[in-house]
Amino acid sequence: MGSLIRAKAARAGTKPAAAKVSTTKGHAGDVTLGERIRYAFDKSMAAGPVALAGWLALVSVVTIALAATILALTRIGPDGGFDFGEAAWQSLMRTMDAGTMGGDSGWVFRFVTLVVTLMGILVFSALISIISAGLDSALEGLRKGRSRVLETDHTIILNWSPSIFDILSELVIANASRRNPRIVIMADKDKVEMEDEIADKVPNLGNTRIICRNGDPTDLFDLSLVNAQTCRSIIVVSPEGAADPDSQVIKTVLALTNDPQRRIERYRIAAELRSAGNAEVARIVGGDEVQLVLADDLISRIVVQSSRQAGLSAVYSELLDFDGCEIYTTELEELVGVTWGDAIMGYEDSALIGLRYPDGRVRMNPPMDEVITAGSRAIIIAEDDAAIRLTPMADDAVDPTVIRKPVAVKRVAERVLIIGWNRRGPMIAHELSRYVKAGSVLTIAGDVPGLAEEVRAMPLGSRNMKVEVRIIDTSHAAALEALEPLTYDSIMVLGYSDHMEAQSADTRTLITLLHLRKLSERLGEHISVVSEMIDIRNRELAEVTRADDFVVSNRLVSLMLAQASENEYLSAIFDDLLDEDGSEIYMRPVGDYVDLDQPVSFYTIAEAAGRRGETAIGYRRRRPDEADDGRNMGGVVVNPSKSERLSYEPEDRVIVLAED
Structure with missing residues (x-):
């Protein structure tokens, strides 16, 4: 019969139906009541301590209600027993305090209350544990700092x-x-x-x-x-x-x-x-x-500029930190219609350094004959914003008889040495190549892996500079002396911050600086050295090396971030200051601007700089007998009082903003 059916199906072009398999096992209909209760309990436990406390409360209520019912029906309590309400109260007291059952009499009554008391001990012990765990969790959350801050203007x-x-x-x-x-x-x-x-x-x-x-x-x-x-x-x-x-x-x-x-x-x-x-x-x-x-x-830019002008990093630190003078941007309606040359002479205790135009452009040291237009903001150095005010200049504030005419200085090719290496090295080399004259030479000495290949592959900003590589141990005195450091116009010492921890890198830098100092003393000649330090705390140790300047990298970045958070134009201001195409900060001999045979006011120096298209913002006077202010400024003063008359020496410098 089966073969006949299969034959008919084959003739009909159909396939025989598959045998039916029962698939009911494992369906929801086969789940037991115990499994359902267990699953419901698991889901409730997922709610955390609140759900567990609820279950404990339910157990307590059921225990008390059951005990109260037994006591009310059997009347086995003292003095003829209790009604349901009194029995429930007595049971509740025994769940909360085991000592309550101390005066009970009658073994049946004692047995019932003992059961109630034991359940109470169990429930309240678990409840205390839950509360303790919850408090620990809350305190741990507070310790981790996960609560929302409710401050304003922070x-x-x-x-x-x-x-x-x-x-x-x-x-x-x-x-x-x-x-x-x-x-x-x-x-x-x-x-x-x-x-x-x-x-x-x-x-x-x-x-x-x-x-x-x-x-x-x-x-x-x-x-x-x-x-x-x-x-x-x-x-x-x-x-x-x-x-x-x-x-x-x-x-x-x-x-x-x-x-x-x-x-x-x-x-x-x-x-x-x-x-x-x-x-x-x-x-x-x-x-x-x-x-x-x-x-x-x-x-990188500050290292390059500081290597060419000793003491320049102190100027940048003064402009960037909040201790001393700061850079402000403010709208000053009284400057509208005034030329830049007249505007910079209008403040005795502040120093105008640039303008922010209505279209958002920033320009440091505009042309002296440029007329300030409405909507421009003045970029100004001041002790604080309350000190920014126009001050009438006295008729005798400027002494034109001591102002010297500018003398052209011919620039020559330079020899520069970099000792040490890190990721900022290629940027420093690129920036340096944009400043030097044709025929200049940069020698890079270090012992990091792949240094020669990296130097050969790095791009430069111009063809004015040739680059050489020397693979040496920069902590070894003989290797450093073999470089003949006295033949270089300037030396930069970089930290091995990419290959060492900060303290180890600074220690290696200090060793190099000490070797250079010893060599300088032995040969009796000064070596111009600018060093990059990573940690500000190591600068005091580095002072004994008598390097010309220290650029503390982490601190400069920190100062810039802090200032930028308070002044929304600061980044654009420093982009212009550090850009070769705009005006930059230079430190030049005061004797190039005024005669040094008598005290002069800074008004006179500012006027001398203005005649050259420059904006004077400060000076550097190194006087061993003058107390240091504790900030390692090296005699640098930014934004001096323009009316104060001072005597200057040939080695003193005036700080100016200039195109070249």
Whole structure:
């Protein structure tokens, strides 16, 4: 019969039906009641301590109700027993206090109350454990810093790096005149560790309070904890130890500016980037809300300029820190219609250095005959914004009889030596090649792996400079002497920061500087040396090497970030100051501008500089008998009182903004 059916199916062109298999096993209909109860209990436990406390309360209610029912029905209690309400009360008291049953009589009654008491001990022990665990969890959450900040007008710092301590120190100074200033720090680091490090390295916080939070600055939920909607400014530092720190910074800026819950008003963001190649993407992401501090580019340019003019790093430090004079941008209606040359002479205790035009352009040291137009903002150096005021100049403030005519100085080819190497080396070489005359030579000496190949592949800014490589141990005195350092016009000593920890790199730098000092003393000739230090704390140790200048890389970046968070135009100002195409800071002999046979006012020096198309902003006078201000300025004074008359020596310098 089966074969007949298959034959008919084959003739009909159909396939025989598959045998039916039971699939009911394992379906919801086969789930037992116990499994359902267990699953429901598991789901309720997922709610946490609240659900567990609810279950304990239910067990207590059932126990008390059952005991009260037994006592009410059997009347086995003292004095003829209790009704249900009194029995429930007696049972409740015994669940809360085991000593309550001490006066009970009758073994049946004692047995019932003993059961109730034991259940009470079990329930309340579990409840105390839950409460304790909940408190521990809450305290742990507070310790980790996961609560939302409710401050307003506060400064936010995102990410963690060694530069954060210098940033905090500068912001503390800036906040001295503010009421209840707050700084909120968020980083992927333990809150207590952050607080301990800050307490150790920034002991004097003045009136500023620091609030630390643990979180990922690229995460929108974590960012909501710092309450960016009501902040004053935001600083994004390059994160310590990150494989690609620039990507982290750009993602953080993206999260801030594109947060769906962000405020309507624009943010004031200062962000640190290591590579200038990532600047375009960061500007696209941040728009006009972000000021970029290109750390390596900034340090490289200052190292190059300081190597050509000893003491220049002190000028940049003075302009960048909050202790002393600062750069302000302000609208001054009284300057409209006045030429630049007349405007710079209108302030006795402030120094005009540039203009920000209505279209957003910044220009330092405009032409002396340029007329200031409405809508322009004055860029000015002052002790504080209250000191910015026009001051009538006395008729005899300028002594034209002592002003000297400019003398052309012919530039010649230079020989420059770089000892040591790090990722900023190629930038320094590129920047240096843009300044030197044709025929100049740069010699690079170091012992890092692949140095020769890297130097051969690096691009230069011009063909004026030839580059040579010497592979030597830069901590060895004989190897350094073989370089014949006295034959070079200037020497730069870089730290091996890419291959060593900061302290080890600075130690290697100190050894090199000590060898150079010993060589200079033995030969009786001065060697012009500019050194890059990583940690500001090592600068005092380096003073014994008597190098001409120290560029403390981390500190300069920190100062720039702190200032940019307070002044939204600062990045553009320093871009112009450090650009070869605009006006830059130069330190030139005072004797080139005025006669040195009598005291002169700075008004006179400013007038002499103005006749050359330059803006004078300060001077450097080294006097061994004068007390140092404790800031290692090397006699540099920025924004002096223009009416004070001083005597100058041939080695003194005037600090000017000039095209060349």
